[in-house]
Structure formats: C-alpha cells, structure tokens
Amino acid sequence: MIIGTAGHIDHGKTTLVKALTGVDADRLPEEKARGITLDLGYAYAPAADGGVLGFVDVPGHEKLIHNMLAGATGIDFLLLVVAADDGPMPQTREHLAIADLLGIRRGAVALTKCDAVTPERQAAAADEVRALLAGSAFAAAPIFPVAARDGGGIAALRTHLDAAAQAADRARDDGGRFRLAIDRCFTLAGIGTVVTGTVFSGSVRVGDTLTVSPPGFAARVRSLHAQDRPAERGDAGQRVALNLAGDFSRDAIRRGMWALDPRQHLPLERFAATLRLARDEAQALRHWTPVHVHLGAEDVTGRVALLVGDTLAPGTEALAEVVLDRPLCCVGGDRFVLRDTSATRTLAGGRVLDVFPPTRHKRAPARLAALRTAAAGDLAATLAQQLAANPTGIVLERFAQGWNLTDDAASRLWRTLELVRVDTRDGTLGFAPAAWAALGEKLLAALAAEHERAPDMLGAEHERLRRLTSPTLARAAFDRLVDEALAAGRIAQTSSWLHLPEHRATLSAADGDLWRTLSPLLDAAPFQPPRVRDIAKATNLAEDTVRALMKRVARSGRLYPVALDHYFSDDAVERLADIVAALCAEHGAARAADLRDRIGGGRKVAIHILEFFDRIGYTRRVRDQRGTKDEHVLREAAAPRQWKME
Missing domain, CATH: 3.40.50.300 (P-loop containing nucleotide triphosphate hydrolases)
Structure with missing residues (x-):
C-alpha cells in the first residue's frame, strides 16, 4: 500500500x-x-x-x-x-x-x-x-x-x-497493462538511468521492453526495485524503481512521463471527462477557462471546454473536454486535478471518460448519453452504446487501449456482448449482433433496389454493392458479409456479379441474335479481342450499334470494358487474372512486359489489362525498387476473386 x-x-x-x-x-x-x-x-x-x-x-x-x-x-x-x-x-x-x-x-x-x-x-x-x-x-x-x-x-x-x-x-484490482507514472529520474554511476514512480496498473519484469511516453522511445528494464527491495517483478500499487537501458540521452526522461507497455503508448492532446468544481470555490468555472492539468506526475497547461452549459457551479459536476497545450498520456478512469493559470488555487478534479473524443457533435444528446454511461463505470454498457452509435463497427483494440484492458479482459468483454469480430488491416472491427444482422438486411435491400433499377443487368459488382449497402463499411467486413450471405443462399454470384438468387438478366431477342453473331470474333482471340471499330468493320454494322450492344452485354456480366471500346469476355478476364496471380507468385509483381510475353500481342494491351485490374481492385500499382518502372501486386483481399469494378 x-x-x-x-x-x-x-x-x-x-x-x-x-x-x-x-x-x-x-x-x-x-x-x-x-x-x-x-x-x-x-x-x-x-x-x-x-x-x-x-x-x-x-x-x-x-x-x-x-x-x-x-x-x-x-x-x-x-x-x-x-x-x-x-x-x-x-x-x-x-x-x-x-x-x-x-x-x-x-x-x-x-x-x-x-x-x-x-x-x-x-x-x-x-x-x-x-x-x-x-x-x-x-x-x-x-x-x-x-x-x-x-x-x-x-x-x-x-x-x-x-x-x-x-x-x-x-x-486491489491489478488489471490492465503496465503503466508507471515517473516522478523521479536520475543517473547512478555504474548503473545508469533510474526512474521511480507508482505503478498505476499491471506488472513489469526484468528484461521487459517498455515505451517512455509521450516521447515514444523504447527502454529495456535491466533491473528493478519494488517497495525499496530488489525484485524480479513490480506490481500495481507498488513504488518501483526501474534501471532503464536504451538509445536515449541522460536528460530525455523527466517527471511527468510514463514508462508503460508499448501498446499503451497513446500521447493525446484532448480527452473527455467528468469534472467536479471544488465546493469552496467562490466563482463558477466558465467555459474555455485556462488551467493547469495535473495527471499522474505531469503538470501541463490547457483549457476546459464544458459540454453542458457555459458555467459550472461550485460543488457540482459536469461533462467536459480538457484540451491540452502539449501531449500527455492517460486512459479511461484516470483521475486528475485542475488548478488556475497562476497555479495558486485548486479548482476542480475529474475522471477521464474518453481518450478518443470526436471532433464534431461534441454536445449531441447521443454523445452526452455515451459519456454518462462511461461515467457510470460499466464497460460492457459503454461498449454496447458505442457499438449502437457506430453500425459500421468500432476498432476493438482502440477501445481496449482507451480503457487499458489486458488481452484476457478484452476477450471476456467481447464474449459477454457476443460481438461479431472481423480482422482488418487497421485492427479487429467489432459489431453488435443486431447491427451485423441489420447490415445483412441492407445488403439484400440494396441488391433488390439495383435489380429494380436495372432489370437487364445480372446484378452489382462487389465494390458497387458495398457502396450501395454502406460506403463507410470496411472492405474486409463487407467481404465477410457477402461470404455469409452466399453461404446461407441469400444471394448468389455469377462470374463477378452478385445478385438475388431468383434474379435473371437476359438479353432481348434482337440483342441475343446479334450477340451470337459477334461473340465468335472475341472468342477467336480472347487476349487480343477486336475493338468496337474493328468489329463494326468486320460485320458492316454501325459503330454506335456495336458499342451500344457491348454495353448492354457487359451489364449482363458476359463482357468487361478493359479499355475504351475494348471489351474482353468474362472467361478471358478470369484466365488473365490467373496469369497475373502466377506472375506475382513467380516475380513478386506483374509487369507489362512479362504479361505481354505470356499472352502475346503488344505491350500497350498488357498495360491496359493491368490498369483494368488496378481499377477494379484486383491489383494495385507500385514502383520498383529503383523507382523507374511500374509493377502491379495483388491486393490483400483479391482472393477469393471478386471483381470490384467502379
């Protein structure tokens, strides 16, 4: 103690x-x-x-x-x-x-x-x-x-x-990742840099690598003392001295910094909080009052932005946002004290509620309700309210970081709420079960509306359907949504087109007859199909007639516009995609010259094909190591193959 x-x-x-x-x-x-x-x-x-x-x-x-x-x-x-x-x-x-x-x-x-x-x-x-x-x-x-x-x-x-x-x-609850508020830093001959402080949460062991925050540099624990005794481990609630080693100068560490688990390195310049003005204050606290903020062992200047009303009466509480003049570190639940700008009077104290405050709608009723839920201290209810306000999911690692949850504590919380979890490049997205089900229904409704709008089209391309369903939904989450709908038979996929199982797109009788006349010309040279003008010359048809037919056939899913007036059959595009994937596997990337050698024809057509795959989201263009030539690599979500045409 x-x-x-x-x-x-x-x-x-x-x-x-x-x-x-x-x-x-x-x-x-x-x-x-x-x-x-x-x-x-x-x-x-x-x-x-x-x-x-x-x-x-x-x-x-x-x-x-x-x-x-x-x-x-x-x-x-x-x-x-x-x-x-x-x-x-x-x-x-x-x-x-x-x-x-x-x-x-x-x-x-x-x-x-x-x-x-x-x-x-x-x-x-x-x-x-x-x-x-x-x-x-x-x-x-x-x-x-x-x-x-x-x-x-x-x-x-x-x-x-x-x-x-x-x-x-x-x-005592020792939960949370390791956080030590540094209140002393000094150098001992033959030992090196030593920092001391109180462990706010978690534990530390000799050999651990910590982050000194806010600067963000790494430091290894060479040895430690806990409660003034040599130890292998220090725990929450103890006074601990850490002998730190790392690539930093002697004066790089000062009082007010933190030595913490690298996952808790979170310098921030604002946070939302509940704030209580001291009972014996003579005057109300006004919105945007300049203050000294004392949190951990830090003292930093800033301002108080009240979220309800423009003044706070002595002895009363309110929700507020504290805006800092330089970064400090904190997590939900941390206590702090505010003093006046001359540092002669203690004004108020509070508790951190949200270290990721929004930049807009700070006083919206839903936002204030979420802060009041957080103030009640029920993390499950806090997370549930955030999920309800964000139907496209929230990054769970960010929530865990903001409340300093260990991996085990976070997993228990996710299970309690039966969250749907989707791994993305930016972290794991969490969805409330009801919100996930609602997204599935929106997907079906978007497809139904698309069929009604364009009954002659086979369906919607993957990326277009994502925009119609929820344009802000992460692609990985939408992929999961589509996979589940396909597995349940609620939607179907024909080539690269997604559609309702009962929907069929058919050409008119006249278009069907004309297409049967023209399609052999494309099949004869699948990787070098004739352009619209060449087909028109070969068949003695008007260019506009051929062009209009090609667009209608493309809507049915049988053709793809690889370049202007240059259409490839769906079978040819599938085969080209396999070739590009093979080139990426062999050489690390696909280049126009390699694709040209593999399929024959000119380099210009190969460039158009690769640009088409970039455009629909199958590949992305990068520069080679010398920065002189374009290369194309598969996107992470390119398999299983789902074209993402614009």
Whole structure:
C-alpha cells in the first residue's frame, strides 16, 4: 500500500514518517538545511504481513502544490497530518480537497505535536479536524493523537496502517497493462538511468521492453526495485524503481512521463471527462477557462471546454473536454486535478471518460448519453452504446487501449456482448449482433433496389454493392458479409456479379441474335479481342450499334470494358487474372512486359489489362525498387476473386 502524507507546512509530516519508518524522507541538502520539505520524499517500512508499506512524503508549502500533486495521484491511503497547536490551516484544507477530487477514499488523521499542547487544546484541535472532515469522504476517518519525537501514539497509528494495508491487498484490482507514472529520474554511476514512480496498473519484469511516453522511445528494464527491495517483478500499487537501458540521452526522461507497455503508448492532446468544481470555490468555472492539468506526475497547461452549459457551479459536476497545450498520456478512469493559470488555487478534479473524443457533435444528446454511461463505470454498457452509435463497427483494440484492458479482459468483454469480430488491416472491427444482422438486411435491400433499377443487368459488382449497402463499411467486413450471405443462399454470384438468387438478366431477342453473331470474333482471340471499330468493320454494322450492344452485354456480366471500346469476355478476364496471380507468385509483381510475353500481342494491351485490374481492385500499382518502372501486386483481399469494378 502507498501512503501519502498531506497537510500544512511545519505540521510534522516528515518527522511523523521518520517515526513510522526510521527513514528521513528529506533527501535534498537544502531541505535538511532549511528544515522544510521542498520535493517528494520516500520511505519504506516492513508491514505486519511481511509486505512493505510505502510512504510518499509531500511538501506542505502553498508554492509547492505542484510537487505535492505529482506524488498524490498515485497513493492508496491518505495520512492527513494536522498539528494540535495550529489545528487545520490553509494547506490542510487544500490538500484535503485535492485528495477528495482525486477520488482517494481511505485515510486517517495524525494529530501531531500533542506533547506540546494541553489536553484541552488537543481535544479542541480534534474537534476542529472533525468539523473540517464533515461532509467529505474522510468524515469517518480515525484521528490518532501522536507525539512523533518521543513516540507517543505511533504504535497505534502503525497498527492501523498495517490493517489498512492488508485490506487494500484484498481489494486491489491489478488489471490492465503496465503503466508507471515517473516522478523521479536520475543517473547512478555504474548503473545508469533510474526512474521511480507508482505503478498505476499491471506488472513489469526484468528484461521487459517498455515505451517512455509521450516521447515514444523504447527502454529495456535491466533491473528493478519494488517497495525499496530488489525484485524480479513490480506490481500495481507498488513504488518501483526501474534501471532503464536504451538509445536515449541522460536528460530525455523527466517527471511527468510514463514508462508503460508499448501498446499503451497513446500521447493525446484532448480527452473527455467528468469534472467536479471544488465546493469552496467562490466563482463558477466558465467555459474555455485556462488551467493547469495535473495527471499522474505531469503538470501541463490547457483549457476546459464544458459540454453542458457555459458555467459550472461550485460543488457540482459536469461533462467536459480538457484540451491540452502539449501531449500527455492517460486512459479511461484516470483521475486528475485542475488548478488556475497562476497555479495558486485548486479548482476542480475529474475522471477521464474518453481518450478518443470526436471532433464534431461534441454536445449531441447521443454523445452526452455515451459519456454518462462511461461515467457510470460499466464497460460492457459503454461498449454496447458505442457499438449502437457506430453500425459500421468500432476498432476493438482502440477501445481496449482507451480503457487499458489486458488481452484476457478484452476477450471476456467481447464474449459477454457476443460481438461479431472481423480482422482488418487497421485492427479487429467489432459489431453488435443486431447491427451485423441489420447490415445483412441492407445488403439484400440494396441488391433488390439495383435489380429494380436495372432489370437487364445480372446484378452489382462487389465494390458497387458495398457502396450501395454502406460506403463507410470496411472492405474486409463487407467481404465477410457477402461470404455469409452466399453461404446461407441469400444471394448468389455469377462470374463477378452478385445478385438475388431468383434474379435473371437476359438479353432481348434482337440483342441475343446479334450477340451470337459477334461473340465468335472475341472468342477467336480472347487476349487480343477486336475493338468496337474493328468489329463494326468486320460485320458492316454501325459503330454506335456495336458499342451500344457491348454495353448492354457487359451489364449482363458476359463482357468487361478493359479499355475504351475494348471489351474482353468474362472467361478471358478470369484466365488473365490467373496469369497475373502466377506472375506475382513467380516475380513478386506483374509487369507489362512479362504479361505481354505470356499472352502475346503488344505491350500497350498488357498495360491496359493491368490498369483494368488496378481499377477494379484486383491489383494495385507500385514502383520498383529503383523507382523507374511500374509493377502491379495483388491486393490483400483479391482472393477469393471478386471483381470490384467502379
């Protein structure tokens, strides 16, 4: 358990920590010379159950709140220190407000310097503390009168902390990928770079490769200490020191950065959150107020954009978007504190709800409803609402990243909602079962409408049907939709045309007679068929008559317009596709010269054929390694073959 001190300057926080642990947490020469704490201090003590209690001692001066916040965001238990002679003072109140805004709910009060006051003053100070705590999360926190210098009351306080640590271990959720908020970075001779911080989630082991974020460089864990002891592993809730090695300079790492699982490297400049203004604020918080944002051990400036109304009254909550002046890292559920631009007053606190906020319609009712669901803390309901709002699916890895879910936790969530999952180049798309079924119905409706519009056509090409069904649907998802419809017999495929099983496209009697006259000319040279003008000359027909017939036959699925006025039979296109696939397998790509040699004829026709396959989505054009010649490679979704004509 990590215990954080809090309280006014000169109320004996560091002295109390030394009485509890035997360690002087003031490590800087200036701190020892001046007798005040300037930066975070750390101490450790064996716990009754064999574990280790970690203490973060924070400075109490009003000008050092930013240092206090760097340590407060990672603590489990608040030890509020109040001197019996002074009673609650300004930083007592501010530190308590910060703990409340950070969502810290477990704590105790150490009433210090009891040996320097009368029993009556001690009782009065305890009453003042009770009045201060009333109405807060610490209203029932026990008060321990102590005299740190002679040890009075220390044993009772220590017993309580041991019991609280055992309860914290039983209640702790160690889920999530590894995230450590760096609050110190230094170099040791013969060891190298060392960073320390509190582990927010997950675990780390010696030998792991982490990402230091936001910069994004890799660092390998050479060794580590957990709770001030050499260890092979560090876990959530522990104070951990990591000896990092990697290709980075000595000053590349600073307080406020994160050492984390590479999959959680997610620098961002805005996030949506629920925000609560401090109860004792004198004025309402206005939309677009500039602030200091304290999250993890970071302090970055930014602004608050309220999503409901233009002001937030003291003591009330609202949905907001926090816009940052430079990137930081966070995930859903992280707590943060806002202070004013002069960094002299704590304004508000909140909890991150969405690290991928939309750029438009931020105040739309559906968007606000989704944020309120996220605020309730039910991830299944949050995901279900996102899926309902995105019928073309959401990237599941992105959702898992935003909420820091392990692979096992994410898989359990996907199974709970019985999601339809489709692997794509950008990740796994997830669909609610009802939304997936609705897409299937839209596909059938789109085909039916196409048949009604063009009854003389065999059906719709694959890509055209995707645009008619849902133009924003990922191609991999549409391929899966088509495959399922074909397997169920709900649609049929003839050559490259998709259609309803009962639909038939037939030429008129006159067109059929004319086509039977002309088709032998194309079959005679399948890879070098005559152009429209050549067919017209050979048959003494008008060019316009031949051209119009070719277009009508192409609509029935028997021809493809490979180039202007140059039609190939469907059988020829199938065979050419096999040849192109073979060239790609043999040479890594298909080139016009190789295709020309394989099929005969001129290079210009070979170029037209390859450009046709690019156009319909079977291949894509790339440049060779020297950048001098065009090559054509198969697209990932080219097999099984489904032409994607425009």
